[in-house]
Amino acid sequence: MPQDILELKDVKKYYPLTERYTFRSRVTAYVKAVDGVSLTLPEQSTVGLVGESGCGKTTTAKIAAGLIRPDSGSVKFMGADLSEILGDSGSAKQFRRSVQLVYQNPYSSLDPMMTVGDIVKEPLIIHGLARGRELEEAMYSLLRKVNLEDYHALRYPHELSGGQRQRVCIARALATQPKLVLLDEPVSSLDLSIRAQILNLLVELKERERLSYLYISHDLATVRQMCDYVAVMYLGRVVEYAPTDELFNNPMHPYTQALLSAIPIPDPRVKRKRIVLEGDVPNPVNPPEGCRFHTRCRYASQLCRERDQKLIEVGNQHWVACWVAPTGGIPSYTLEYTRE
Amino acid sequence: MVTETVRRKSASQFAVALRRFRKSKAGLVGLGMLVFMCVLAAIGPRIAPYNVNSNNLLLQGDTDIPPTWLKPPLFHDWAFPFGTTVGGLDVFSGVLVSLHVDIIIGVGAALFAMALAILVGLVSGFYGRVVDTVLMRVTELFIVFPALLFLLLLSRLLAGRLSGVETLLFYIIIIGVFSWATNARLIRGEVLRVKSLEFIESEKALGASTTRIVFRHILPNVLAQVVVLTSFTVATSILTEVALFFLGFGSGNILSLGEIMYLNFPYMDVEWWAELFPGLSVVILVLAFNLLGDGLSDALNPKLRE
Amino acid sequence: MEPTLQVESLRTYFYTEAGVVKAVDDVSFSVRPSTIHALVGESGSGKTVTAQSILRIVPKPGRIVGGRIVFEGRNLLDLDERQMRMVRGRRISLIQQDPTATLDPMFTIQDQLVEAIMVTTELDREQAKKKARKLLEDVKIPGPENVLKSYPHQLSGGMRQRVAIARALAGNPKVLIADEPTTALDVTIQAQILELMRSLRDEYGLSIILITHDLGIVAQVADEVTVMYAGKVCESGSVDDIFHSPLHPYTQALLLSVPRVDKRIKLRAIPGNIPDLVQPPQGCRFHPRCPYAVERCSQEEPGLEKVGSQADHTLPSRSVYCHRFREIKLEVV
Numbered sequence: 001m002p003q004d005i006l007e008l009k010d011v012k013k014y015y016p017l018t019e020r021y022t023f024r025s026r027v028t029a030y031v032k033a034v035d036g037v038s039l040t041l042p043e044q045s046t047v048g049l050v051g052e053s054g055c056g057k058t059t060t061a062k063i064a065a066g067l068i069r070p071d072s073g074s075v076k077f078m079g080a081d082l083s084e085i086l087g088d089s090g091s092a093k094q095f096r097r098s099v100q101l102v103y104q105n106p107y108s109s110l111d112p113m114m115t116v117g118d119i120v121k122e123p124l125i126i127h128g129l130a131r132g133r134e135l136e137e138a139m140y141s142l143l144r145k146v147n148l149e150d151y152h153a154l155r156y157p158h159e160l161s162g163g164q165r166q167r168v169c170i171a172r173a174l175a176t177q178p179k180l181v182l183l184d185e186p187v188s189s190l191d192l193s194i195r196a197q198i199l200n201l202l203v204e205l206k207e208r209e210r211l212s213y214l215y216i217s218h219d220l221a222t223v224r225q226m227c228d229y230v231a232v233m234y235l236g237r238v239v240e241y242a243p244t245d246e247l248f249n250n251p252m253h254p255y256t257q258a259l260l261s262a263i264p265i266p267d268p269r270v271k272r273k274r275i276v277l278e279g280d281v282p283n284p285v286n287p288p289e290g291c292r293f294h295t296r297c298r299y300a301s302q303l304c305r306e307r308d309q310k311l312i313e314v315g316n317q318h319w320v321a322c323w324v325a326p327t328g329g330i331p332s333y334t335l336e337y338t339r340e
Numbered sequence: 341m342v343t344e345t346v347r348r349k350s351a352s353q354f355a356v357a358l359r360r361f362r363k364s365k366a367g368l369v370g371l372g373m374l375v376f377m378c379v380l381a382a383i384g385p386r387i388a389p390y391n392v393n394s395n396n397l398l399l400q401g402d403t404d405i406p407p408t409w410l411k412p413p414l415f416h417d418w419a420f421p422f423g424t425t426v427g428g429l430d431v432f433s434g435v436l437v438s439l440h441v442d443i444i445i446g447v448g449a450a451l452f453a454m455a456l457a458i459l460v461g462l463v464s465g466f467y468g469r470v471v472d473t474v475l476m477r478v479t480e481l482f483i484v485f486p487a488l489l490f491l492l493l494l495s496r497l498l499a500g501r502l503s504g505v506e507t508l509l510f511y512i513i514i515i516g517v518f519s520w521a522t523n524a525r526l527i528r529g530e531v532l533r534v535k536s537l538e539f540i541e542s543e544k545a546l547g548a549s550t551t552r553i554v555f556r557h558i559l560p561n562v563l564a565q566v567v568v569l570t571s572f573t574v575a576t577s578i579l580t581e582v583a584l585f586f587l588g589f590g591s592g593n594i595l596s597l598g599e600i601m602y603l604n605f606p607y608m609d610v611e612w613w614a615e616l617f618p619g620l621s622v623v624i625l626v627l628a629f630n631l632l633g634d635g636l637s638d639a640l641n642p643k644l645r646e
Numbered sequence: 647m648e649p650t651l652q653v654e655s656l657r658t659y660f661y662t663e664a665g666v667v668k669a670v671d672d673v674s675f676s677v678r679p680s681t682i683h684a685l686v687g688e689s690g691s692g693k694t695v696t697a698q699s700i701l702r703i704v705p706k707p708g709r710i711v712g713g714r715i716v717f718e719g720r721n722l723l724d725l726d727e728r729q730m731r732m733v734r735g736r737r738i739s740l741i742q743q744d745p746t747a748t749l750d751p752m753f754t755i756q757d758q759l760v761e762a763i764m765v766t767t768e769l770d771r772e773q774a775k776k777k778a779r780k781l782l783e784d785v786k787i788p789g790p791e792n793v794l795k796s797y798p799h800q801l802s803g804g805m806r807q808r809v810a811i812a813r814a815l816a817g818n819p820k821v822l823i824a825d826e827p828t829t830a831l832d833v834t835i836q837a838q839i840l841e842l843m844r845s846l847r848d849e850y851g852l853s854i855i856l857i858t859h860d861l862g863i864v865a866q867v868a869d870e871v872t873v874m875y876a877g878k879v880c881e882s883g884s885v886d887d888i889f890h891s892p893l894h895p896y897t898q899a900l901l902l903s904v905p906r907v908d909k910r911i912k913l914r915a916i917p918g919n920i921p922d923l924v925q926p927p928q929g930c931r932f933h934p935r936c937p938y939a940v941e942r943c944s945q946e947e948p949g950l951e952k953v954g955s956q957a958d959h960t961l962p963s964r965s966v967y968c969h970r971f972r973e974i975k976l977e978v979v
Binding site: 163164192194195197200220222244245248258262264265268269 | 908
Binding site: 065067096100103105108109110111112113122126127172176 | 538539542545546548549557560561
């Protein structure tokens with residue numbers, strides 16, 4: 001059975017808001033950025049983490065990457081506990097080689113004072129993976145893997161286009177031959193005509209280099225293209241998790257349905273039932289009692305107002321955190337085409 | 341068919357900055373003035389037509405120069421372009437001979453101050469929390485302290501006992517010690533700004549050690565600000581030195597423009613030119629460094645970074 | 647039906663140190679009454695500069711160097727600054743991507759709305775206050791009294807954008823230019839704002855020029871579309887025409903490369919990069935990336951070709967800029 005590369009169990013991260021007085025400070029509230037997230041990432045698969053701003057997806061990803069320490073819950077990388085891995089400098093360095101990140105903004109994630117060549121060589125140097133002639137060769141080979149030319153090695157980030165910069169970020173991420181790559185909105189800041197290039201490159205690399213991806217985005221359309229499984233997040237929790245096609249064809253959680261109904265589709269023919277969510281996304285500082293979504297949910301019952309729900313399995317690898325959905329109380333939602 | 345626009349000009353940050361600097365009028369003027377003054381300072385002692393040293397500036401007079409009284413400057417006697425003093429000394433020679441002292445002290449003090457400032461700023465900005473709080477309080481102490489008074493005191497107490505070269509070093513250090521603090525704060529601010537840029541986090545994710553991050557990534561990106569600050573700090577250091585000497589608290593065994601201005605001051609109503617030309621020289625020197633700083637700031641300004 | 651606003655052969659160039667950037671180079675399109683007209687393009691396409699040109703707020707070193715913008719019987723480019731000020735905010739309004747930047751954090755919503763109303767209409771303060779409340783109702787803000795008393799930072803992104811729209815409507819304009827109005831908003835909020843725009847079009851007969859790079863938004867909300875690339879127009883037409891029978895290879899390429907939420911498709915990437923506008927490609931600006939390019943495309947710039955009957959003004963005008971549009975058969979998703 002393929003091993004799960006990543007396993008998060010009930011991970012929490014709260015950021016305290018403090019009022020500072022002269023000689024003491026008082027914690028008044030917590031921003032519950034991540035409030036009990038459980039997730040698994042099977043090897044060599046792509047799991048998408050979607051949600052709107054403030055849902056905690058980026059924080060979750062950074063916790064998975066070991067950049068933020070969770071307040072509670074466990075993170076396991078290839079079966080080993082992450083806090084133990086990071087505690088020992090030897091295994092920590094090994095971990096840094098195995099897990100890499102690609103950020104949303106390809107410009108600010110590159111040191112403007114370094115050439116592309118230096119940037120790509122950096123991880124190899126840090127981990128002592130190559131030197132001298134070998135180092136140069138390795139660097140050029142990485143550039144070629146992302147369809148950049150050799151002469152790009154002498155350029156500086158500000159001389160490259162957005163798509164090219166993102167390729168540099170990807171090349172850098174591949175340098176240490178990682179097992180898991182966390183992609184945080186990798187194409188959101190790129191032009192439309194470039195996005196497909198990068199997305200196709202990512203798919204190709206996943207095959208060739210045998211990678212697993214955690215794909216974070218608010219753009220459900222790209223998630224549909226890229227991911228094998230999708231986890232929908234809302235206010236620090238995963239509210240629905242299913243294989244991609246299952247999620248999009250049979251969304252069960254009311255939030256997922258609302259999301260799908262809201263996302264514009266580049267085809268005027270597609271008519272959908274529009275589910276309009278009232279109000280704004282509530283504040284992660286004081287999330288509602290009971291199920292977090294109940295304040296905007298048209299199917300909310302008394303139970304929903306009182307008690308929070310954890311993810312329960314309702315079908316073929318399909319999990320929902322909802323009281324009403326498993327009982328069939330929520331009508332199904334599909335996208336219909338009307339042809340004129 | 342895939343084409344790509346090929347840039348022909350080198351585009352390292354350094355080359356880009358150099359190009360921008362060339363367009364800055366302030367910077368070029370400042371640089372020109374500075375080069376001129378430095379050359380003058382370097383050859384000054386050799387081309388000065390008359391021997392001037394701190395001894396003969398005192399009213400004792402000197403037999404090197406024919407005793408000329410109250411010779412008006414310029415147009416009247418080209419042998420003494422800046423005029424002469426009551427004591428019979430050539431102001432022009434005085435300026436030529438003392439120029440290098442001011443420059444040495446100014447630049448030296450600035451470099452010393454910046455070295456301290458970079459150290460404190462980097463450590464404070466990067467490590468944060470307790471270290472930051474402590475270092476910032478120390479910094480504040482130095483900022484708030486009435487530096488000039490203390491400098492005057494130190495100078496009066498200690499300077500007289502040192503030899504020529506040691507005296508220079510002495511002034512470099514004490515002036516430097518009172519100008520590092522403000523810069524430390526500014527550098528810390530810049531470090532904080534760079535630290536929050538995404539690429540620093542990505543370096544951490546790559547597994548880079550703290551040392552590497554600080555010296556290979558934060559420092560080069562902070563350098564721009566440092567260079568600009570250095571130029572301005574030289575300017576203020578020179579002014580501090582001139583103030584120190586002008587007020588009469590100089591050590592007496594080195595001759596700087598400030599010292600000349602101190603010695604000639606009592607006779608200002610009679611021979612104002614003896615005060616004017618050294619003063620003008622100070623102005624030009626300080627202006628040069630300030631303009632240079634402006635030019636550098638234009639050249640390295642992050643807002644213009646593509 | 648006469649078009650409300652007609653842009654003819656607009657040229658706006660930026661005179662920079664690096665050279666002349668032809669940001670908008672011979673752009674023409676017309677906006678009809680009670681219509682949402684989308685200007686679609688990627689970065690460098692010139693869509694924002696076009697909006698700035700219409701309102702004549704092009705920042706230096708840019709300058710409008712040619713063309714006409716016909717609105718209410720006059721060429722806006724002929725007006726002097728004083729006359730232009732009568733147009734801005736009163737006849738043509740603008741809302742932009744980031745409402746946080748356009749609302750002053752120091753004043754309450756009521757203050758800002760009242761100020762906008764008093765500047766653009768003849769109403770006095772009391773009347774303006776009433777109108778402010780009505781405007782907030784028009785943009786479907788719940789609890790308008792509370793919002794009036796609030797400061798911008800107390801409101802969410804979606805609310806702020808509604809307020810910005812309300813303020814833009816203060817002078818009863820005929821045309822609203824919306825430059826990427828939902829890019830900074832969450833998708834569920836975006837849907838609300840787009841819905842609002844549709845109702846404004848229907849209830850007030852407003853023409854909206856919607857500038858965006860998101861094809862999904864265009865498909866859902868626009869009536870007519872002008873596709874732009876590197877400062878030029880590729881094609882114009884109704885939203886159905888553009889999506890289901892595009893005439894320009896760029897439009898097709900975009901449609902084939904954009905991922906969709908309703909089905910998984912094989913993404914066909916467009917090779918190459920967006921051109922440098924200081925030295926754009928010779929001839930058709932898209933030709934280096936165009937699968938149908940022939941020699942002529944690299945030498946001659948394509949001119950305007952009108953398609954279909956022009957006599958019937960009830961139909962939107964359909965036009966394309968491509969040498970080979972008659973020959974090539976484009977596929978659609």
